[in-house]
Amino acid sequence: MRALMPLLLLSTAAAQVPATVSGIPTVTDGDTLVIRGVKVRLFGIDAPESSQTCTRAGKVYGCGREAAFALADLVRNKTxxxxxxxxxxxxxxVGVCAVGGTEINRWLVQQGWALPYLQYGGGIYSSAAGQAKSAKRGLYAGTFQNPWDYRKNPGSPPTAGTARTNTVPPAPATTGVTYANCAAVRAAGKAPLLRGQPGYAPKLDRDSDGVACE
Structure with a gap:
């Protein structure tokens, strides 16, 4: 029964996700919004993590923060x-979002602040990425690491610097099983870890969404 509890909790959470949601959002990072308590991961795209840095004109800059700020500027005080x-x-x-007549997912790719997430349906944004690359917009103005590769690197620093909203209720810290980092979690075959499961620790949960080493 204990092993079934995480699956039951996830099934319940999925059933509560609405078909649509509207409102003035909070930006948590370059590809995630929170609207009326609903956390929305933008479909088909992947933006740099909030702690991620890139290079431009020979200088290091916070590309994750700039991606989040670009999104925040687009949606500020708008439905x-x-x-x-x-x-x-x-x-x-996981959704497609719009503000006015602008599809946000596509706009972020066109501006070079997100990449098509080909593994998850992002092929529809490939032409938009080509436009950004040709114009050297956003990330393409310099050099960068793909966000999915950045997340896999256990040496990458925890996400920080961009406001994040925790939509998962807090749970008591677990005891007994501990892991030094996400590499150890993956080596043990336990990734991802949900808050409340043995071995979960806030230091492993970069975006504080209750899912560690995702």
Missing amino acids: VTCTRKDTDRYGRM
């Missing part, structure tokens, strides 16, 4: 509507 395309395994909405 955003998100339509669910999927629900991820953590019970979060």
Whole structure:
């Protein structure tokens, strides 16, 4: 029964994700919004992590922060509507969002602040990425690491610097099992860890969303 509890919790969370949600959002990073308590991961794209740095004109800069700020500038004090395309395994909405007549997912790729996430349906944004690359916008103005590669590197610093909203209720810290880093979690075959599961620790949860080593 104990082993079934995480699956039951995820099924319940998925059932609670609405088909659409509208409102003035909070930006948590370059590809995630929170609207009326619903955390929305933008479908088909991947933006640099908030702690991620890139280079431009020979200088290091916070590309993750700039991606988040670009998104925040686009939606500031405006009503955003998100339509669910999927629900991820953590019970979060994966959606396509729009503000006015602008599709946010595509706009971020066109501006060079997000990449098509080909593994998760991002092929529809490949032409938009080509436009950004040709114009040397955003990330393409310099050099950068793909966000998915950055997250896999256990040496990457924890996400920090961009405001984040925790939409998962806090749970008591677990005891007994501890891991030094996400590499150890993956080596043990335990990734990802949900808050409340043995071995979960805040230091392993970079975006404080209740899912560590995702």
